[in-house]
Amino acid sequence: MGDLEVTDAVDKKKQGGKKKVTSLSSSRIYISASYNNTLISVTDAAGNMLVWSSAGAMGFKGPKKATPFAASRVVENIFEKLGNIDIGKVSIYVQGVGSGRDAAIRALVGRGTNVSSLEDKTPIPHNGCRPKKARRV
Numbered sequence: 038m039g040d041l042e043v044t045d046a047v048d049k050k051k052q053g054g055k056k057k058v059t060s061l062s063s064s065r066i067y068i069s070a071s072y073n074n075t076l077i078s079v080t081d082a083a084g085n086m087l088v089w090s091s092a093g094a095m096g097f098k099g100p101k102k103a104t105p106f107a108a109s110r111v112v113e114n115i116f117e118k119l120g121n122i123d124i125g126k127v128s129i130y131v132q133g134v135g136s137g138r139d140a141a142i143r144a145l146v147g148r149g150t151n152v153s154s155l156e157d158k159t160p161i162p163h164n165g166c167r168p169k170k171a172r173r174v
Contacts, residue, residue: 063128066078067132071103075137079115091111092111104137106140128155128156142155
């Protein structure tokens, strides 16, 4: 009888997996566009990751990863992964100076997302680090 209780507990653990989300009232999209790659991730309002994709994960290699074309393909891949999940109002957070940032935003708006806010989180140095000593020859 003790064995039956153990198997029941295992079955309950299997049933208590991740919940399937079908619609969200609001969500966040993070776009990180560097000189080498473009990474896009979609989270819910609490910051829990739903899906992510990057140009490198899509199969682009080398300098092609940082192109606007690759960024638009990443957005298409994100919406394929989302499937029929409604992400509701979207806040977009952009970071980096790569060429894929504008293309990713345009592709998101072109897909009909309800954008509530767009924020640039690119770090800007305020006088920055101390410069290196002058070289003496």
